Amino acid sequence: MKGQENGAYPGPARPTFTPAVVPDFGTYSHEQLLAMVEHADEHKIGAIGLRLQEAAQTIGEVGQGLKEHMVRLEWDGEGARAFQAWGADMSNATLHRAWRRADVTDARRTGPARSR
Structure with a gap:
């Protein structure tokens, strides 16, 4: 977990997210x-x-x-850095999910997903 490697995050480790397995439809007849x-x-x-x-x-x-919102936070210190790292990771993961969902939906009309 980000931040735990040097003991910066003293709390319990959060469970990791495991994405669903998507079949490789290219292998189907x-x-x-x-x-x-x-x-x-x-x-x-x-x-x-x-x-x-x-x-x-x-x-x-x-x-x-x-x-x-994360960029506008006025907060300093170790807790702030840990929270900002978490917020950056969370917002990036959320945006990635939205882009992937849009790519899958777009692929219905236009072909394979764009790479990001």
């Missing part, structure tokens, strides 16, 4: 891919896609707001 979606309701899928886009936008706004 066309028949397997077709079987996954052949009975799907395109209207429901479209509605879910729109909700995901809205969620990505909101998550991005939260991440940006957190990032902007």
